[in-house]
Amino acid sequence: MNALTRFDRIDNLFPELFRRWARPMQLIDENTLPADIRVDISENDKEYLVSAELPGAKKEDIRVSIDGNYVSIAAEVKKEQEEKHGRSLVRETYHGTVSRGFTLASDVDDKAAVAKLDDGVLRLTLPKREGSASRTLQIQ
Numbered sequence: 001m002n003a004l005t006r007f008d009r010i011d012n013l014f015p016e017l018f019r020r021w022a023r024p025m026q027l028i029d030e031n032t033l034p035a036d037i038r039v040d041i042s043e044n045d046k047e048y049l050v051s052a053e054l055p056g057a058k059k060e061d062i063r064v065s066i067d068g069n070y071v072s073i074a075a076e077v078k079k080e081q082e083e084k085h086g087r088s089l090v091r092e093t094y095h096g097t098v099s100r101g102f103t104l105a106s107d108v109d110d111k112a113a114v115a116k117l118d119d120g121v122l123r124l125t126l127p128k129r130e131g132s133a134s135r136t137l138q139i140q
Helices: 003-013 015-022
Strands: 038-043 047-053 062-067 070-085 088-103 114-118 121-127
Touching (some): 062 114, 062 121, 070 121
16 A cells, blocks of 8 residues: 555545545636645556646645655645626636645655646656665564
């Protein structure tokens, strides 16, 4: 079992319950703003590939931090919605922060890591640090 699945077991019992309880009340329709950052993580021999959905976030409002094998993604989301109904005008504004952190099985080479934002999807290429591979000890 790798370090990523160890922390996900509890959240998988009641995934939406914990997510909804931990986030602030939504002011605008839930479907227009990200409630949390959805990520897909894959791995090969040399690197981790992460895709994170951040609709509406601009690249200058996104922060990615790497500390050994812990990766943190945070974004400030700003959304304005305006509706006109005859003579009335309704304007709703939302400013908030979403974040997500996860632990990988091996350390990341933060100097060679690459982040690109394309159509609301943040793609991270996180090379594994040399010599940080985990190993299993033989019991004597």
